[in-house]
Amino acid sequence: MLKSCLNCGVEFEGASQARFHSDACRKAYARRELGRMDGREPGQSRTGEEVGQALSAHQEQLIRDAFGYAASESRSKAERDATARRITGKVSLPLTEEEYVRRTVAEALAYSVSIGETDAPVKIGDYEHTNRRTDRLRRAGAYARWRWAGFHAGEIASL
Numbered sequence: 777m778l779k780s781c782l783n784c785g786v787e788f789e790g791a792s793q794a795r796f797h798s799d800a801c802r803k804a805y806a807r808r809e810l811g812r813m814d815g816r817e818p819g820q821s822r823t824g825e826e827v828g829q830a831l832s833a834h835q836e837q838l839i840r841d842a843f844g845y846a847a848s849e850s851r852s853k854a855e856r857d858a859t860a861r862r863i864t865g866k867v868s869l870p871l872t873e874e875e876y877v878r879r880t881v882a883e884a885l886a887y888s889v890s891i892g893e894t895d896a897p898v899k900i901g902d903y904e905h906t907n908r909r910t911d912r913l914r915r916a917g918a919y920a921r922w923r924w925a926g927f928h929a930g931e932i933a934s935l
């Protein structure tokens with residue numbers, strides 16, 4: 777099938793999906809398109825900050841077209857982003873009640889430690905307080921279970 781190269785316009789014999797007459801034209805075209813979308817002249821370099829920015833789906837498709845990803849790399853950008861998040865642990869697993877309670881109690885324990893609270897008796901006025909830390913953790917656990925039930929009954933907007 778006679779085709780016209782998208783980059784240089786030369787006519788060439790290629791498969792129906794072929795768009796460039798050579799690899800060099802494929803790469804040159806992608807470089808120029810990327811530069812154009814950035815609003816700068818071809819060859820003008822990017823700043824470090826810009827390099828760190830996420831590519832748009834269109835930009836990324838251009839790069840994939842130009843540099844020919846392996847056939848296995850056919851997932852969409854959204855799919856690959858999801859995989860990346862999973863690998864880097866940035867996706868939150870569904871929380872169970874036990875895990876929610878455990879975290880809430882752990883936070884309460886961290887707070888208790890941070891203020892120097894213990895279970896040792898402390899006299900405040902005429903009253904001697906004991907088991908302050910244990911009581912705090914018990915209250916935190918009960919509160920977490922109450923919130924969990926309320927959240928799943930639709931009575932509390934968020935955990």
Ligand SMILES: [Zn+2]
Nearest residue numbers: 781784797801
């Ligand atoms: Zn060409």
